[in-house]
Amino acid sequence: MTAMPTNDEIALLARQAGLDLKPEYFQELVDAYGNVRRMIDRIPTGRPRGDEPAHVFVPTKFLPVTE
Amino acid sequence: MDLPQPATQTDPSTLSIAELAPLLRAGTLSPVALTEACLARIARHDNALHAFITVTADIALNAARRAETEIAAGHYRGPFHGIPYALKDIVDVEGVRTTAHSRLMPETPATADAFVTRKLNAAGGILLGKLGTFEFALGGPSWDLPWPPPLNPWNTGFLPGGSSSGSGAAVAARFVPAAIGTDTGGSVRWPAACCGIVGLKPTYGLISRRGVQPNTFSLDHCGPMTRTARDCALMLAACAGHDPLDPGSADVAIPDYAAALTGDIAGLRIGLVRNWYADDATPEVAAATDAAAEHLARLGATVEEVVLPDLGDFCDCKTLISMSELFAIHKKDLQARPEAFGAKLRQRVIGGVFIRAEDYLNAQRWRGDLARLLLAQFGHFDALVTAGWLTAADPADPAHADFFRRGRNMTMPFSLAGVPAASVPVGFGAHGLPLAMQVAAAPFAEATVLRIADAYQRATDWHTRMPTLQPGAPA
Numbered sequence: 001m002t003a004m005p006t007n008d009e010i011a012l013l014a015r016q017a018g019l020d021l022k023p024e025y026f027q028e029l030v031d032a033y034g035n036v037r038r039m040i041d042r043i044p045t046g047r048p049r050g051d052e053p054a055h056v057f058v059p060t061k062f063l064p065v066t067e
Numbered sequence: 068m069d070l071p072q073p074a075t076q077t078d079p080s081t082l083s084i085a086e087l088a089p090l091l092r093a094g095t096l097s098p099v100a101l102t103e104a105c106l107a108r109i110a111r112h113d114n115a116l117h118a119f120i121t122v123t124a125d126i127a128l129n130a131a132r133r134a135e136t137e138i139a140a141g142h143y144r145g146p147f148h149g150i151p152y153a154l155k156d157i158v159d160v161e162g163v164r165t166t167a168h169s170r171l172m173p174e175t176p177a178t179a180d181a182f183v184t185r186k187l188n189a190a191g192g193i194l195l196g197k198l199g200t201f202e203f204a205l206g207g208p209s210w211d212l213p214w215p216p217p218l219n220p221w222n223t224g225f226l227p228g229g230s231s232s233g234s235g236a237a238v239a240a241r242f243v244p245a246a247i248g249t250d251t252g253g254s255v256r257w258p259a260a261c262c263g264i265v266g267l268k269p270t271y272g273l274i275s276r277r278g279v280q281p282n283t284f285s286l287d288h289c290g291p292m293t294r295t296a297r298d299c300a301l302m303l304a305a306c307a308g309h310d311p312l313d314p315g316s317a318d319v320a321i322p323d324y325a326a327a328l329t330g331d332i333a334g335l336r337i338g339l340v341r342n343w344y345a346d347d348a349t350p351e352v353a354a355a356t357d358a359a360a361e362h363l364a365r366l367g368a369t370v371e372e373v374v375l376p377d378l379g380d381f382c383d384c385k386t387l388i389s390m391s392e393l394f395a396i397h398k399k400d401l402q403a404r405p406e407a408f409g410a411k412l413r414q415r416v417i418g419g420v421f422i423r424a425e426d427y428l429n430a431q432r433w434r435g436d437l438a439r440l441l442l443a444q445f446g447h448f449d450a451l452v453t454a455g456w457l458t459a460a461d462p463a464d465p466a467h468a469d470f471f472r473r474g475r476n477m478t479m480p481f482s483l484a485g486v487p488a489a490s491v492p493v494g495f496g497a498h499g500l501p502l503a504m505q506v507a508a509a510p511f512a513e514a515t516v517l518r519i520a521d522a523y524q525r526a527t528d529w530h531t532r533m534p535t536l537q538p539g540a541p542a
Contacts (some may be wrong), residue, residue, distance in 0.1 A: 017420045019398065025405055025413070032418030035472070036390065039383040040422070043429045044436065053431030054438060055285060061314040 004034065080104040080151075081241045081533065084298040088146040091138060098138070098149035102131035102193050105151045109195070109242045112536040115223060117215045118236040120156045120166055122196040127151065130193045137191070146325075147305040148191030152245040155231050156197035157204050157280035158289070160184050167280050168212055169202045170407045171400050181278025182310045183247060183289050190305035195243055198233025204249055204282045205230060205393065206412020210465045218463055219261060220534040222498050225460040228261035230254035230282075234292045235262035240536055245302045246292045251282040252385050253456075253478025255290035256505060259490035260455035263501030263529065265299045265520060266292040268478075270510045271485035272317030274303075275310030281396055283389040284315070285431075286482055294530055296520035299489065300324035303513060319511060327514035328521040333367030335449045335519065343378045344454035347475055351496035356454040359493040359504045359523065363452065366522055373444060373451070381437055381480040387422060387430040394419020415471055434483050441484040445509035450519055453477060455490040455503025477505065487513045491520045492529040501529070 005013070010033050011026070021029060079087065079101045090096035106124055113119050134149040154160065157167045159177035166172050180188070188194065199217040201207025207229050208216040217232040219225040220240040227236040231248025235258025238246050248255040250268040259266025267290050274289040281287055291302035304324050310316040339360045344353055364370040393416045394401075397408075405413055422430075444451060456477050461467050470476070481488035488507035496502050508515040524530050 014420050019402055019417075019420045021402075021405060021417075025417070028410075028414050028417055029420075032414065033421055036387070036418040036421045039387050040426050042380070042383050043387070043426065043433050045429070047429070047432055051432050052435065053428050054434040055431055058314075065311040067312070 078104050078108070080108045082244065083295050084146060084150050084244050084293065084301050085295065087150060087244065088301070091149040092143050094139060098131040098134040098193060099128065101149065102127050102151055102195070105195055105243055111538055112240060113242065115218070115537055116220055116236050116240055117217045118198055118233040118240065118242060119153070119196045120168065120199050120214050120233070121163060123160070123163060123194055127193050127195045130188070134191055134193065144191040145305070146301045147187065149193060150191070150245060151193045151195045151243045152187060152247070153195045153198050153234070153237055153243045154184060154247045155200050155204070155234050155249055157200055157249060158184060158247060159278040160194060160197070163197065165197070165280065166214070167203045168200045168207070168214060169409070169412070170213060179278060182275035182313065183306050184278065186306045186308060187247070192305065198237055198246060200232060201230035201254070202409045202412040203280060204251060204254055205415055206409045207232065209409040209411050212409045216463070219460050219500070220536060221263065221500055223537070224463055225498065225500060226261070226463050228258035228456070228460060231258045231292065235259055235264060235266070238262065238264045238292050238294060239534060241533065244293060245298060247306070248290055248292045249279060249282070250288045250290050250482065251286045251389060252482045253476050255292060256478045256488060256490035257456055259292055260503035261460040261501065263492040263532070264292060264294050265296050265489055265491055265530070266290060267299050267303060267487065267489040267513065267516065268481065269303060269307065269487050269513055270317065272315050273307045273319070273511070273513070275313040275316050277310055277313040283392045285388060285392065286385065296489070296491065296517045296524055297325060297328055300328060300517045322514060324514050324517055327518045329518065330522050330525050331367070332363065332519055332522045335368045336447065337363055337368045337370045337519070338373035338444055338448035338451045339370055340375050340451055340453040341372055342374045343477060343480070344457060347378070348454050348457045349459070352454050352457060352459065352502055355494040355496070355502040356504050360452055362526060363519065363523060366526060368519070370452070373448070375444070375480070376437060376440055378475050378477070378480065381483050382474050382476055384430055384433045384437060385479045385483050386474070387426065388434065390416070390419040391422040391427040394422070411469070437480070438484040441480055442486070442509070450506055450508045450515055453505050455505050459496045459498070459500035459502060481505070481507045486510055487516045489516050489520050491523060494529055
């Protein structure tokens with residue numbers, strides 16, 4: 001598993017993503033980091049460039065519709 | 068409003084949709100009398116269960132009177148005409164507040180019906196109210212919100228699962244014969260399993276999500292929750308259908324699901340996914356699921372064990388996708404007023420800040436891998452069967468371990484694959500709590516799922532048992 005960053009580094013990561021929480025929520029942020037990191041580390045890697053994600057854009061789904 | 072006498076065994080509120088429909092059509096039972104009976108049952112018992120957040124008695128009685136007039140005039144709309152139902156309180160009803168069980172939602176009423184509400188009302192359904200949920204269909208069970216968590220009608224020391232907690236509790240308690248839940252990772256099927264009812268997560272896109280508060284756009288489904296597979300078929304037919312204003316909505320013909328319920332499953336090929344539950348489920352869940360699979364074999368199906376990727380792969384993949392989408396939905400509030408969240412919702416959403424675009428897309432690629440592996444099974448099997456949940460219902464105890472951190476939710480594989488899957492009651496365990504199996508099939512093969520569930524219910528009586536409710540404290 002990826003090494004656990006320091007609390008300051010976790011706070012910086014969150015701020016860079018636009019989330020700057022009050023100190024009383026900081027432990028929740030630290031707990032969430034560990035949980036998320038564990039899951040991210042389990043994503044299979046080494047994929048071919050052209051490996052499509054499981055989402056498809058269908059332009060006709062976004063045509064204006066009147067009911 | 069004058070409430071009728073307390074419910075009895077002969078009270079129409081205890082009947083299924085399939086039992087009620089011919090009585091309503093023939094005029095033997097008035098929709099008004101049925102609605103009053105359900106409202107009386109709610110008034111008598113819901114203070115002990117907290118299934119409802121809002122009871123829409125006036126809307127219900129007006130709709131019931133309209134249904135009575137229409138049916139008497141020969142304008143019978145179909146088997147949902149005159150049937151009371153309720154909605155998880157993330158689904159909009161014009162003129163009624165949608166709370167999402169959250170302080171974050173405005174107190175102003177919704178300005179339009181959700182598409183699913185409109186469909187059910189067009190089919191003649193009688194809306195009785197809005198039901199408790201995990202906050203925004205994710206954060207729960209919670210004791211720090213303005214409404215208490217719903218409790219399990221089979222044993223009020225336990226919870227009804229979630230996130231469609233009130234939907235599961237209300238149907239099991241016979242407050243309504245049918246409810247709508249929503250399911251992103253199992254939120255129809257888990258409460259159905261805990262409450263001993265049938266809950267169907269249909270194919271992604273079969274029921275519109277317009278007017279429903281989002282959890283995860285790429286995984287959100289609405290689904291019917293009823294006591295029998297036949298009722299599920301009737302409700303699904305009433306609410307499925309293409310919605311051009313929901314980009315995820317599927318434009319497919321809606322079959323007569325009830326017509327597929329022949330009771331005959333001879334020759335169907337069923338794959339039993341034991342590796343998802345054999346080692347992790349409680350012994351009573353594992354034994355009940357194995358016994359249900361044996362029962363399906365006795366009914367003529369060919370049941371063969373199949374091994375699929377580890378449950379944890381599906382759960383981690385689904386959770387990463389969900390957390391990322393949830394963060395995008397809730398970030399503004401998380402930054403501006405984190406104290407307004409229930410702690411569980413906040414703690415489940417907050418981690419999304421650490422999921423990069425690259426991680427999200429790689430999780431979606433992983434979803435593709437896992438979905439392909441699961442969907443390939445339908446080249447050999449007509450359906451897959453596995454446990455409904457790894458345990459019976461959790462205790463109603465704020466200190467109980469958070470299911471979200473267990474990371475092994477039986478329902479998530481079928482969520483990721485977007486295929487229809489139903490929870491079906493298969494027995495009772497310790498503390499009188501229901502146990503369940505799941506039945507899943509290929510995309511848009513809801514009729515196969517319901518056919519198997521119905522055949523099983525014809526041969527068993529778990530779904531006919533009724534919880535003994537205690538009167539609640541005065542409101």
